[in-house]
Amino acid sequence: MIIDDYIRYIGTARRYSPRTVALYRDILRRFSEFAGEGSEASDEQLLDSLKAPLLRAYEVRLLDGGLSARTVNLHLSVLSGMCRHLIAAGRLKANPVGLVSRPKMEKRLPEVFRKEALDAYLADTEYLIREYEALHEAKDYQKRLTERLIINILYCAGLRRAELISLTVGSVDRTRLVLSVRGKGDKMREIPLVPSLCEEISLYLNSVESTLGCSRTATDPLLLTETGKPLYPMYVDRVVKRVFAAGTGIAGRRSPHVLRHTIATELLDEGADLNAIKEMLGHASLAATQVYTHNSVERLKNVYVNAHPRAKNGGKNGD
Numbered sequence: 379m380i381i382d383d384y385i386r387y388i389g390t391a392r393r394y395s396p397r398t399v400a401l402y403r404d405i406l407r408r409f410s411e412f413a414g415e416g417s418e419a420s421d422e423q424l425l426d427s428l429k430a431p432l433l434r435a436y437e438v439r440l441l442d443g444g445l446s447a448r449t450v451n452l453h454l455s456v457l458s459g460m461c462r463h464l465i466a467a468g469r470l471k472a473n474p475v476g477l478v479s480r481p482k483m484e485k486r487l488p489e490v491f492r493k494e495a496l497d498a499y500l501a502d503t504e505y506l507i508r509e510y511e512a513l514h515e516a517k518d519y520q521k522r523l524t525e526r527l528i529i530n531i532l533y534c535a536g537l538r539r540a541e542l543i544s545l546t547v548g549s550v551d552r553t554r555l556v557l558s559v560r561g562k563g564d565k566m567r568e569i570p571l572v573p574s575l576c577e578e579i580s581l582y583l584n585s586v587e588s589t590l591g592c593s594r595t596a597t598d599p600l601l602l603t604e605t606g607k608p609l610y611p612m613y614v615d616r617v618v619k620r621v622f623a624a625g626t627g628i629a630g631r632r633s634p635h636v637l638r639h640t641i642a643t644e645l646l647d648e649g650a651d652l653n654a655i656k657e658m659l660g661h662a663s664l665a666a667t668q669v670y671t672h673n674s675v676e677r678l679k680n681v682y683v684n685a686h687p688r689a690k691n692g693g694k695n696g697d
Contacts, residue, residue: 548596
């Protein structure tokens with residue numbers, strides 16, 4: 379089957395994450411049902427449907443079905459990737475997706491958390507580190523320490539959720555103060571760590587080993603749930619939403635990825651080199667990193683409007 383072959387290809391040769399592979403599979407199955415008029419299409423039906431007019435009809439169906447322009451663009455991108463794979467295999471002569479006009483998307487600035495709210499959370503939970511000896515056997519201590527470390531690593535290192543979950547005990551080099559991260563496409567990168575975060579990780583590892591009653595190896599997961607299981611995506615999402623619940627001064631979307639946006643924007647505001655931020659975040663191209671410059675420009679506009687003497691009175695002369 380064409381779709382099965384392509385899914386195997388992106389999962390093995392391209393090393394896409396299991397989550398991405400599952401997303402691609404669902405998208406391609408949806409198109410297969412369109413090509414098969416309600417049931418899964420044969421390879422012949424699928425190839426016959428990979429033509430610009432039919433792809434335009436599929437795009438209209440998706441939009442009429444209530445999908446956003448962003449999601450429809452994702453569907454078309456996945457189909458385009460499969461078409462390129464078929465061209466390389468000699469089963470398709472050209473990529474028909476290139477002839478389909480994409481729906482226009484609104485440019486969305488990355489959401490960020492307010493620095494004051496993050497600083498307040500870390501200050502309020504500092505006692506978990508400072509009073510470790512007195513508290514480490516207390517009820518729920520392990521859970522609260524895990525929550526703090528999840529937030530701190532996501533924020534300080536700018537990790538993706540999947541990267542956080544994949545960290546092992548050996549990922550942390552406490553001598554060199556670096557974190558080894560396996561990112562998209564199985565690419566490795568090193569991220570510098572502040573000494574205080576390294577100390578916090580050391581305390582966490584001591585606490586986990588004390589709770590489990592055994593030493594841990596370099597290949598063991600770095601972070602565990604309070605029941606001693608490896609982290610999973612929903613757990614990380616719940617931690618971020620719980621920590622930054624209503625009343626914390628944080629509005630809008632509360633997700634692990636917003637912490638990544640936040641540190642990238644803060645580093646840029648503080649004058650960090652764009653290429654250095656790109657390497658830290660593990661972006662494949664500088665274009666992906668440049669989106670954070672828009673956040674900085676928006677902040678500058680706000681400062682200008684609120685503080686510049688001529689901006690206050692609409693640019694007119696006088697007081």
